[in-house]
Amino acid sequence: MAGPKNQLVTLLTDFGSRDPYVAAMKGVILSAAPHAQIVDIAHDVPAHGVTAASFILAQVVPCFPPETLHVVVVDPGVGTDRRILAARFGGQALLFPDNGVITHLAGVLPLEEIYAVRNSQFVPPPGQVSMTFHGRDIFAPVAGHILNGLDLRLLGPQPDTYKLLDLPQPRQDGGLIVGQVIYIDGFGNLVSNISAEMIVAQFGAFDRVTAQCGGRDVGQLQGTYAFVAAGEALALINSMRLVEVAVNQGRACDVFGAGVGSEVRIVQRATAASRGGTR
Amino acid sequence: MAGPKNQLVTLLTDFGSRDPYVAAMKGVILSAAPHAQIVDIAHDVPAHGVTAASFILAQVVPCFPPETLHVVVVDPGVGTDRRILAARFGGQALLFPDNGVITHLAGVLPLEEIYAVRNSQFVPPPGQVSMTFHGRDIFAPVAGHILNGLDLRLLGPQPDTYKLLDLPQPRQDGGLIVGQVIYIDGFGNLVSNISAEMIVAQFGAFDRVTAQCGGRDVGQLQGTYAFVAAGEALALINSMRLVEVAVNQGRACDVFGAGVGSEVRIVQRATAASRGGTR
Amino acid sequence: MAGPKNQLVTLLTDFGSRDPYVAAMKGVILSAAPHAQIVDIAHDVPAHGVTAASFILAQVVPCFPPETLHVVVVDPGVGTDRRILAARFGGQALLFPDNGVITHLAGVLPLEEIYAVRNSQFVPPPGQVSMTFHGRDIFAPVAGHILNGLDLRLLGPQPDTYKLLDLPQPRQDGGLIVGQVIYIDGFGNLVSNISAEMIVAQFGAFDRVTAQCGGRDVGQLQGTYAFVAAGEALALINSMRLVEVAVNQGRACDVFGAGVGSEVRIVQRATAASRGGTR
Numbered sequence: 001m002a003g004p005k006n007q008l009v010t011l012l013t014d015f016g017s018r019d020p021y022v023a024a025m026k027g028v029i030l031s032a033a034p035h036a037q038i039v040d041i042a043h044d045v046p047a048h049g050v051t052a053a054s055f056i057l058a059q060v061v062p063c064f065p066p067e068t069l070h071v072v073v074v075d076p077g078v079g080t081d082r083r084i085l086a087a088r089f090g091g092q093a094l095l096f097p098d099n100g101v102i103t104h105l106a107g108v109l110p111l112e113e114i115y116a117v118r119n120s121q122f123v124p125p126p127g128q129v130s131m132t133f134h135g136r137d138i139f140a141p142v143a144g145h146i147l148n149g150l151d152l153r154l155l156g157p158q159p160d161t162y163k164l165l166d167l168p169q170p171r172q173d174g175g176l177i178v179g180q181v182i183y184i185d186g187f188g189n190l191v192s193n194i195s196a197e198m199i200v201a202q203f204g205a206f207d208r209v210t211a212q213c214g215g216r217d218v219g220q221l222q223g224t225y226a227f228v229a230a231g232e233a234l235a236l237i238n239s240m241r242l243v244e245v246a247v248n249q250g251r252a253c254d255v256f257g258a259g260v261g262s263e264v265r266i267v268q269r270a271t272a273a274s275r276g277g278t279r
Numbered sequence: 280m281a282g283p284k285n286q287l288v289t290l291l292t293d294f295g296s297r298d299p300y301v302a303a304m305k306g307v308i309l310s311a312a313p314h315a316q317i318v319d320i321a322h323d324v325p326a327h328g329v330t331a332a333s334f335i336l337a338q339v340v341p342c343f344p345p346e347t348l349h350v351v352v353v354d355p356g357v358g359t360d361r362r363i364l365a366a367r368f369g370g371q372a373l374l375f376p377d378n379g380v381i382t383h384l385a386g387v388l389p390l391e392e393i394y395a396v397r398n399s400q401f402v403p404p405p406g407q408v409s410m411t412f413h414g415r416d417i418f419a420p421v422a423g424h425i426l427n428g429l430d431l432r433l434l435g436p437q438p439d440t441y442k443l444l445d446l447p448q449p450r451q452d453g454g455l456i457v458g459q460v461i462y463i464d465g466f467g468n469l470v471s472n473i474s475a476e477m478i479v480a481q482f483g484a485f486d487r488v489t490a491q492c493g494g495r496d497v498g499q500l501q502g503t504y505a506f507v508a509a510g511e512a513l514a515l516i517n518s519m520r521l522v523e524v525a526v527n528q529g530r531a532c533d534v535f536g537a538g539v540g541s542e543v544r545i546v547q548r549a550t551a552a553s554r555g556g557t558r
Numbered sequence: 559m560a561g562p563k564n565q566l567v568t569l570l571t572d573f574g575s576r577d578p579y580v581a582a583m584k585g586v587i588l589s590a591a592p593h594a595q596i597v598d599i600a601h602d603v604p605a606h607g608v609t610a611a612s613f614i615l616a617q618v619v620p621c622f623p624p625e626t627l628h629v630v631v632v633d634p635g636v637g638t639d640r641r642i643l644a645a646r647f648g649g650q651a652l653l654f655p656d657n658g659v660i661t662h663l664a665g666v667l668p669l670e671e672i673y674a675v676r677n678s679q680f681v682p683p684p685g686q687v688s689m690t691f692h693g694r695d696i697f698a699p700v701a702g703h704i705l706n707g708l709d710l711r712l713l714g715p716q717p718d719t720y721k722l723l724d725l726p727q728p729r730q731d732g733g734l735i736v737g738q739v740i741y742i743d744g745f746g747n748l749v750s751n752i753s754a755e756m757i758v759a760q761f762g763a764f765d766r767v768t769a770q771c772g773g774r775d776v777g778q779l780q781g782t783y784a785f786v787a788a789g790e791a792l793a794l795i796n797s798m799r800l801v802e803v804a805v806n807q808g809r810a811c812d813v814f815g816a817g818v819g820s821e822v823r824i825v826q827r828a829t830a831a832s833r834g835g836t837r
Binding site (some may be wrong): 283294297298299300301302304305306307310313316326327355356357358359368370409410411412415416 | 566568575593597598599600601602603613614617618623627646668739743744746781782783784785794796797801806807
């Protein structure tokens with residue numbers, strides 16, 4: 001007899017770490033699936049920050065072993081008629097509210113199967129469920145079933161559609177690439193939506209371009225932070241293969257006064273020949 | 280021979296997450312009980328926040344599997360003659376300073392047994408113990424013994440009494456229920472001490488009442504946050520079965536300028552008939 | 559055949575808890591070593607805070623069971639030619655950037671073996687590694703190998719030297735000990751570099767001295783915080799056997815306006831006899 005497929009479960013919420021909410025979910029999961037191994041992705045996603053959670057998920061999920069279950073409860077529509085979905089992307093199982101939180105991940109891993117979680121055999125009925133804490137009352141017990149080996153397709157029917165966020169896309173504008181800051185990390189680094197691949201496709205090589213942020217030149221792409229002096233600004237291709245504007249050992253978001261949505265540009269670098277044009 | 284009963288252990292402290300304190304406790308527990316599975320409840324309880332910790336404990340402990348051990352080190356009296364107690368409430372084991380931190384839990388789960396932790400066979404002697412970090416030097420090694428199967432009653436004698444906090448109680452005042460904000464969560468939601476059961480007992484049904492906070496009407500009890508527009512205030516029965524004043528996708532504590540102790544009222548709703556009194 | 563020696567692994571980083579970075583590392587470790595048990599030491603060390611991380615490490619590592627692997631990624635030099643080292647101190651395995659982060663630990667546990675991590679059999683080649691996130695791309699996979707039983711000495715050659723921080727040392731100055739605040743914890747307590755042993759060596763006993771911080775007398779060494787009234791300042795020998803200046807249930811760093819580097823003095827206590835000198 002086959003044992004449970006999943007035992008590893010991650011949690012991504014906006015519950016913070018100072019309230020009873022995350023631990024209540026963990027208690028319910030461990031009550032249902034005592035051998036579960038729970039890993040926190042993050043709980044201090046900005047409150048109701050579906051877009052930030054979507055970005056984080058895409059960076060983290062591909063790092064986990066196949067058959068890991070990822071439970072996402074960034075869910076401003078809790079208690080409304082928004083659906084809860086269960087899906088498999090590239091061998092990773094996910095349980096999440098249908099609010100677009102899997103948008104970035106769907107661009108990274110192939111969707112293999114998806115179901116609306118509604119089978120009353122596994123989902124507690126409304127009378128036994130609070131309307132404001134589905135994390136504890138629905139997500140956690142359903143996660144317990146999945147960790148105990150439940151086939152996702154038994155959770156409910158395939159939905160016709162599921163929600164995806166309408167994300168800003170970088171555009172080519174003359175010889176430039178014009179993108180936006182889409183994520184600011186805890187170091188204050190400005191992560192843009194301009195990928196390494198776009199730069200190679202348009203300019204052929206990284207050393208032919210220079211970056212601008214908020215109208216300010218931040219120079220050629222560097223290899224890493226410490227290639228410039230402490231306190232100096234730079235741009236680089238980060239570990240997500242995206243253009244990032246940073247300040248070595250400083251906070252770029254403060255130095256540039258930039259936020260999510262601020263413009264980042266990649267432009268053709270002036271060569272020595274073109275600079276010395278009078279010759 | 281029976282193996283250990285408890286292997287799951289939770290930690291609730293006010294140590295924060297940036298210092299060595301929590302990890303030192305975990306190291307000591309895992310040194311004594313290598314198969315322990317440690318779950319964090321919270322470590323960023325307000326410093327010396329016995330009342331907040333008591334509230335959190337009551338929300339979380341009932342979610343865990345029977346025989347889980349819960350170790351609480353919110354302990355402003357560390358190193359004084361305050362006792363350390365071990366108890367069983369509703370099948371859950373607890374190890375905690377005798378400062379009232381189990382007050383809310385004692386209202387939720389029945390006390391089954393309680394002991395003063397003092398048996399020198401299991402408690403390191405004063406000379407081997409710092410006076411300021413009993414979490415590492417007493418709670419953690421004693422937790423190790425319990426996780427290895429030690430019967431709680433071997434830890435020491437039953438105490439004559441144990442401390443309970445004197446909590447504010449909601450009162451009926453004419454036709455009203457007048458309660459207080461007792462907890463503010465990370466979303467800024469104002470959790471009061473008025474329970475769903477009190478409302479039903481006094482008014483018969485939820486749809487006959489309206490809520491007030493800080494002298495301001497917040498309307499009928501809603502099902503969930505998103506039943507009002509983003510930025511609008513509301514009241515609801517939350518997942519703890521308590522009246523909560525919130526702002527959909529906002530921070531009620533800021534909008535209402537409210538804190539722990541602020542007044543929350545439940546009043547009879549003006550009906551169409553009573554409003555249209557001139558008829 | 560012997561199984562893996564280490565299964566317990568701790569993480570100490572300055573990545574914070576709201577970004578994908580820590581969870582990405584955990585995913586990679588668990589992909590390589592599914593039975594690893596991961597314990598967080600801290601992730602909100604001040605950004606690029608090598609000295610604070612060094613201090614924390616020395617407090618925590620000795621609490622863990624032998625053969626625990628401790629992975630430290632406080633690494634402002636990521637992607638430069640700074641080395642990654644693997645070492646064993648007092649039976650504990652460590653993987654860390656060669657930036658001095660093991661300085662305090664090296665004063666507490668004996669160095670048993672140390673290697674530069676560079677064997678291409680176990681370290682992914684530069685082309686497969688981001689230059690800005692060695693935590694995910696080098697530290698985590700190498701940790702996986704160690705958790706699967708790899709002998710540290712196979713990771714690379716012994717280095718001629720390794721970096722140690724130049725830490726401020728307390729000095730004897732006439733009859734005084736003059737030290738510095740070296741760490742401020744989350745409670746606002748001021749931890750100095752003056753050890754209990756120094757006081758005993760110079761003055762013979764704790765009750766013969768009084769402490770000063772920022773030119774202000776904080777009195778005799780107390781046993782614990784609650785030996786003075788709430789809000790009152792005090793000094794004590796803390797759980798690290800260091801002189802600590804604190805405010806009972808308050809924040810000494812604010813009360814004293816003190817920071818890392820602020821002066822702490824231990825002086826001979828005026829005795830009754832010396833005070834009453836006219837007799």
